Amino acid sequence: MALTEVSCNKIFGGLQKVFSHKSKEVGCTMKFGVFVPPQAEENKKLPVIYWLSGLTCSEANFIEKSGAQRYAAEHGVIIVNPDTSPRGLNIPGDSESWDFGVGAGFYINATQSPWKDNYRMFSYITKELIEIVNSNFPVAEGKQSIMGHSMGGHGALVCALKNPGLYKSVSAFAPISNPMECPWGIKAFTGYLGPKETGAWSEWDATELVKKYSGPALELLIDQGLEDNFLKQNQLLPENLMEACKNVSFPAILKKREGYDHSYYYVASFIGEHIEYHMKNLTK
Amino acid sequence: MALTEVSCNKIFGGLQKVFSHKSKEVGCTMKFGVFVPPQAEENKKLPVIYWLSGLTCSEANFIEKSGAQRYAAEHGVIIVNPDTSPRGLNIPGDSESWDFGVGAGFYINATQSPWKDNYRMFSYITKELIEIVNSNFPVAEGKQSIMGHSMGGHGALVCALKNPGLYKSVSAFAPISNPMECPWGIKAFTGYLGPKETGAWSEWDATELVKKYSGPALELLIDQGLEDNFLKQNQLLPENLMEACKNVSFPAILKKREGYDHSYYYVASFIGEHIEYHMKNLTK
Numbered sequence: 001m002a003l004t005e006v007s008c009n010k011i012f013g014g015l016q017k018v019f020s021h022k023s024k025e026v027g028c029t030m031k032f033g034v035f036v037p038p039q040a041e042e043n044k045k046l047p048v049i050y051w052l053s054g055l056t057c058s059e060a061n062f063i064e065k066s067g068a069q070r071y072a073a074e075h076g077v078i079i080v081n082p083d084t085s086p087r088g089l090n091i092p093g094d095s096e097s098w099d100f101g102v103g104a105g106f107y108i109n110a111t112q113s114p115w116k117d118n119y120r121m122f123s124y125i126t127k128e129l130i131e132i133v134n135s136n137f138p139v140a141e142g143k144q145s146i147m148g149h150s151m152g153g154h155g156a157l158v159c160a161l162k163n164p165g166l167y168k169s170v171s172a173f174a175p176i177s178n179p180m181e182c183p184w185g186i187k188a189f190t191g192y193l194g195p196k197e198t199g200a201w202s203e204w205d206a207t208e209l210v211k212k213y214s215g216p217a218l219e220l221l222i223d224q225g226l227e228d229n230f231l232k233q234n235q236l237l238p239e240n241l242m243e244a245c246k247n248v249s250f251p252a253i254l255k256k257r258e259g260y261d262h263s264y265y266y267v268a269s270f271i272g273e274h275i276e277y278h279m280k281n282l283t284k
Numbered sequence: 285m286a287l288t289e290v291s292c293n294k295i296f297g298g299l300q301k302v303f304s305h306k307s308k309e310v311g312c313t314m315k316f317g318v319f320v321p322p323q324a325e326e327n328k329k330l331p332v333i334y335w336l337s338g339l340t341c342s343e344a345n346f347i348e349k350s351g352a353q354r355y356a357a358e359h360g361v362i363i364v365n366p367d368t369s370p371r372g373l374n375i376p377g378d379s380e381s382w383d384f385g386v387g388a389g390f391y392i393n394a395t396q397s398p399w400k401d402n403y404r405m406f407s408y409i410t411k412e413l414i415e416i417v418n419s420n421f422p423v424a425e426g427k428q429s430i431m432g433h434s435m436g437g438h439g440a441l442v443c444a445l446k447n448p449g450l451y452k453s454v455s456a457f458a459p460i461s462n463p464m465e466c467p468w469g470i471k472a473f474t475g476y477l478g479p480k481e482t483g484a485w486s487e488w489d490a491t492e493l494v495k496k497y498s499g500p501a502l503e504l505l506i507d508q509g510l511e512d513n514f515l516k517q518n519q520l521l522p523e524n525l526m527e528a529c530k531n532v533s534f535p536a537i538l539k540k541r542e543g544y545d546h547s548y549y550y551v552a553s554f555i556g557e558h559i560e561y562h563m564k565n566l567t568k
Contacts, residue, residue, distance in 0.1 A: 009545055009547055009549040009550075010509075010511070010543040010544045010545065010549065010550070010553070011549035011550070011552060011553050012552070012553050013553070016549055064348065064349050064548070065348050065349065067351040067354065067552070069549075069552075070351065070552075225294075227294070259294040260294045261293055261294065263293055264348070265293040265294065265295035265300055265353075266293075266294070266295070268295060268296070268351070268353075268354075269294070269295050269296050269297070
């Protein structure tokens with residue numbers, strides 16, 4: 001589990017770093033970003049928030065465009081943001097479209113060939129990456145939350161819902177809330193998990209997972225821009241998730257943002273609010 | 285002077301727009317960014333700050349990476365950021381290196397062929413762009429300041445020093461402070477202005493211009509990261525500018541930032557401080 005430091009830049013008094021490492025779970029070299037806030041110099045153990053990015057992103061988009069470092073420096077929280085899929089494997093078909101394969105791992109564990117050996121982003125995020133972060137950075141173990149955007153917003157929800165108690169809180173910007181029912185999700189799940197008839201899809205869909213959640217109290221903080229083209233194209237379907245939550249009395253908040261689209265301009269506008277939300281839960 | 289809106293994204297309650305237009309001064313289609321803060325909805329006339337970017341940048345880098353919109357929204361100031369050179373002209377030699385030609389206009393008016401007809405970024409920034417901005421956005425005319433980064437930091441200094449009274453204040457992140465004496469500047473000035481012996485270079489070098497400035501009181505706010513590789517390689521030479529200012533009693537402040545490099549991570553960390561500085565001068 002040796003880490004190689006790819007880059008290190010001082011920002012807002014902390015250090016934004018990028019590391020690469022050989023991953024067991026996904027069988028290739030992976031990169032991830034870590035923002036270490038200035039409070040780390042005081043030998044404190046700090047909470048950590050994981051960020052999962054959306055389709056086509058690498059670790060770079062969030063680091064360069066979210067503006068999260070300012071808030072993380074204020075609150076004294078580490079932020080870790082992994083890549084969105086395995087890379088460099090050259091699996092036939094992994095680079096033919098932007099919404100499947102490279103850049104589009106969907107944070108699930110694939111069951112179908114040729115994906116099942118490497119497209120194990122769920123295990124990578126919820127096990128291997130946590131171990132790496134805990135053993136290499138000044139983390140207060142167990143004090144972790146997770147958030148994400150679009151495909152990564154859904155990834156955050158699934159990681160939290162499938163691992164009761166692992167994360168203190170979860171939030172999602174414009175998540176693909178019900179992938180079984182939208183074109184992006186149907187394409188990805190068919191490829192990674194096989195046909196719908198196998199029944200496997202509902203194990204990886206947040207709108208289904210809230211119905212059978214059992215564990216410590218958890219609240220879903222969902223954020224959605226109302227001028228989001230993918231919302232209008234029915235790729236996101238937050239109303240389905242909210243309806244499912246309502247039916248089973250699962251605590252959920254939907255923040256609607258008038259005039260905002262799907263971009264990092266929207267994320268940047270509200271990332272401070274989300275970090276504050278997670279810190280409240282991480283310091284309880 | 286018709287403007288075409290290229291993009292529009294809501295961020296921090298305001299609108300980040302990009303426009304394109306046909307420029308008379310540089311003879312091609314140019315793009316620039318405009319952040320219009322939420323205060324514009326109140327039918328107020330607002331101050332404006334111009335941002336000049338560094339080598340290789342287009343209008344996109346500042347918009348995506350600086351995080352300036354948050355502060356501009358807080359203060360109610362418009363921010364305009366142009367491109368760094370003419371584009372699409374295919375002048376022989378304009379794309380052979382990253383530090384000359386496209387992406388490297390140096391904010392001067394060239395006198396040498398084949399550059400002199402188009403590489404007129406100084407006139408573009410200080411005349412044409414101001415007219416366009418004043419006639420298309422809710423600007424309080426005359427309430428304008430200028431800042432920039434690296435090549436654009438020097439551009440901001442030159443625009444202010446050659447136009448006494450035009451800008452209420454000027455600041456620069458890691459400016460190329462004395463281009464006549466550094467490799468980037470010598471290459472650019474030789475190409476755009478001819479050999480040093482013509483005497484033309486000193487008209488476009490901030491360290492020379494402070495010596496003959498005559499006009500309303502002006503202060504130079506210079507910002508410099510101390511882990512900046514280009515500082516170490518003697519491309520920036522802020523000490524030459526500060527020495528020249530000291531010799532002629534030109535007011536100048538040098539803010540040294542320990543641990544910071546030349547990147548937008550550094551710019552993002554202090555852009556809020558610069559915007560606050562300009563607002564103090566713009567609301568006097």
